[in-house]
Amino acid sequence: MLNTSLLLAWLTVTAWSATTGRRARLSEGRFIKWLAIGAVLLFFVGVSGSIAALSNMIFPSGTIAEGIAKDFSPTSHLLLRLRPLHPIIAVASGVFFIFWAGWLKNKFELSAMAVRWANLLSILILAQLSFGALTLLMLGPILMQLGHLLLADALWIVFVLLALELLSVSPSAGQDDARQTSPAAVSSSSER
Ligand code: HEM
Incomplete structure (x- = not known):
């Protein structure tokens, strides 16, 4: 889960x-705390989802009634007793993301692109829930499993894109900064 998330994040940053x-x-400080909280929440939702998927498979x-009975039986395996955590963490995180996206749009003058990613994030959260x-x-048929995983990846990519928009600097600011800090960056930007 962590590997996939990191790989997807770097591909998104590169693209x-x-x-x-x-x-x-x-160092674009005003958003970093909220973005870190968002990333940690998505991480816990993903990890708990992987536990749910593993326990469903084993x-x-x-x-449904049998599944719920197993989840809450004190004699069940630990994986089964951890399974209900996933919907709980996911719904709590979903509420956070929807309010956070709304708050961002109301409180700051975001770029049109950032507003678009914030809206898409809320829509994907609702769809994923x-x-x-x-x-x-439906007791997790394979097509639903794949769809749920696909939506989870799309959600993560949109979160990374929103983070990039919030933390981005304009090309000229970036070049000024590069000139001051890194001679290597200066030569590569002047070569371009
Ligand atoms: C923001 C919302 C959510 C996200 C990002 C999310 C993410 C994930 C992820 C990453 C997995 C692991 C998939 C795999 O490895 O195959 C998973 C599995 C699962 N999730 Fe969620 N989930 C969310 C909400 C929910 C909710 C609200 C429910 C139920 C009410 C739910 C039920 C399940 C189930 C049953 C599985 C296991 C599916 C399987 O057997 O493969 N998820 N989820």
Whole structure:
């Protein structure tokens, strides 16, 4: 889960940087705390989802009632007893993201692109919460599993794109900064 998330994040950063020519700076302080909280929440939602997927595979249930009974039985395996954490963490995080996206749009003058990513993030959260509930109710058929995973990856990519928009500096600011700090960066930017 962590490997996939890191790989997707770096691919997204590379594609964004290549298409926009902009750079992101972690020192763009006002958003960094919220972005860190968002990344940690998505990490916990993903880890708990992987636990849910693993326990579904090892201990499949024939009906929802049987699954719920197993989840709350004190004699069940630890993986099964951790399984209910996923929807709980996901719904709590989903509420956070929807309010956070709304707050960002109201409180700051975001670029049109950042507003677009914030809106898409909220839409994907709502879609994923519904899809997750459906996956659970249908006892996780393979197509639903794939769809749920696809939406989770799309959500992560959109979160990274929103973070890049919030932390980005214009190309000229980036070049000025590069001239001051790194001779190597100066030569590579003048070569271009
Ligand atoms: C923001 C919302 C959510 C995200 C980002 C998310 C993410 C994930 C991820 C990454 C997995 C692991 C998939 C895999 O490794 O195959 C997963 C599995 C799962 N999630 Fe979610 N999830 C969300 C919401 C929900 C909700 C609300 C429910 C149920 C009410 C739910 C039910 C499930 C189930 C049942 C599995 C196991 C599916 C399987 O057997 O492969 N998810 N989720």
